[in-house]
Amino acid sequence: MTTQQVYGKSFGGTPAENYQRFFVPSIGAPVADDLIDVAGLQPGERVLDVACGTGVVTRRAADRVGAGGAVSGLDVNPGMLAVARSRTPPDIPVEWYEASAESMPLPDEAFDVVLCQMGLQFIPDKQAALREMRRVLVSGGRVFITVPGPKPPMFAIMKDALASHIDPNAAFFADLVFSMHDAEELAELMRDAGFREIDVRARPKTLRLPAPADFLWQYIHSTPLAEAVAQAGQAKRDALERDVCAQWQQFVVDGTMSFRVGMTTATARK
Template identity: 55%
Template sequence: MSTSTSAVSFRQYGGNAAENYDRYFVPTIGTPFATALLDTAGLQVGERVLDIACGTGVVTRLAAQQVGPTGAVAGLDVNQAMLAVARSAPSSGTAIEWHEANAESLPLADGSFDVVLSSLGLQFVADKASALREMRRVLAPEGRLAIATVGPTPPLFAILEEALGRHVKPEVAAFIRAVFSLYEPQELEKLTSGAGFRNAEVRSKTLSLTLPEPREFLWQYVHSTPLAAAVAQIDDEARAALEHDVVAGWRTFTKDGTITDDICIVLTTARK
């Protein structure tokens, strides 16, 4: 892999991380996770739904369609740029309220929702116990909780983690570990029950993802995440080495120009 080719590969993606997340991550990974979470949640027409760590709103918009115009849906995220993209996207069903806040301190009334959802967000929350207590507080009696996390780290992402540690910095590679850090059933059951929820249940399900060809997926993923800033700080030679190692490692997952990988979604459900 030449340095110039790698430089072009990295630099051809413009926009901010939130726009790239919505453009690249949501269609390939975010949407399959959202669909699996909502299948588990079993939303009903007219329900009031809160989506925590909503990002650019893929779960939120699908929930709005499912509860219809008689329902109520809110999306909440700490990231202003993600919310800006979420607000700009068209939606159908009920109108969506957007809130900028963190999960540990929800600016919402007690008992104001029938269902609380969160997809691929809880693993990044610093105080998970406080966040779950807040989720329970805003639920109505008998309200439902449905959370999607992911793990353990699949081989595809283990290859990326190792290459980031080698060519960027070990602390940058720690982002990948954080993504896949919350998947143990015992830990999730303990967290959920400890926050006062009843009937906590944790189930794992394998999703088969189809992703772009390796070089394309590498840089799309990097530019959709906080990794972009760190990778921008290394030189073209180091980026070329990173690309070379990742693309070589991902070759076994590639067929007919696309990557196919199985990834484990972890679905935690409970009741207030």
């Protein structure tokens, strides 16, 4: 299959739609399952999912708390929320909020649990977001935050190739994704925000990803990288694919890729 065929294959949706279609099954959902298990949600609890994206964590939380509970999802991106709404069955009641995590339009002490999966690294004022998470929790309420990193070799390869073949600015996104993994930094931020009983742990997570060319374009079309790559032209896309896929062969096992990434999970109480 040529680069043009792979690049253009089945990517007619928006980045948010592609994120739900491609990123969530391979990465978002397995990580969400781990977060929900760690959170130990109980029936009847009120849960807020911050930076909820297309709602994979939100829906899993709703399943755990049941009809007696209440779940809300908050995200600044209207495209992500539109997909979240469309993918949530009508019998799962979720309140969706289009708002910044740094200034939530929510009352004090409205939730028992706050979740945030792979979103804190994208928030400009992390301290403000953490203080808002604490504000909306009841006394003794729990917060659970996951962030990925450090940058694994697979993504270091993609970052360098993006800088070389597409645009040095496009490579910044790969740095940002894995910019919040330091356990001490995260613990200090949470202490400064007023949380107590803080526990931060880093564990590796192994995921199975599609074959190199498929995953490369699925990932790009699911992220803000899509626009820059689309504007680069076919010759540069060809070069990007050749470079990345040649180096990604080292991760291929039986036609798919084995991806090992660190996941840092922080838990605390108000």
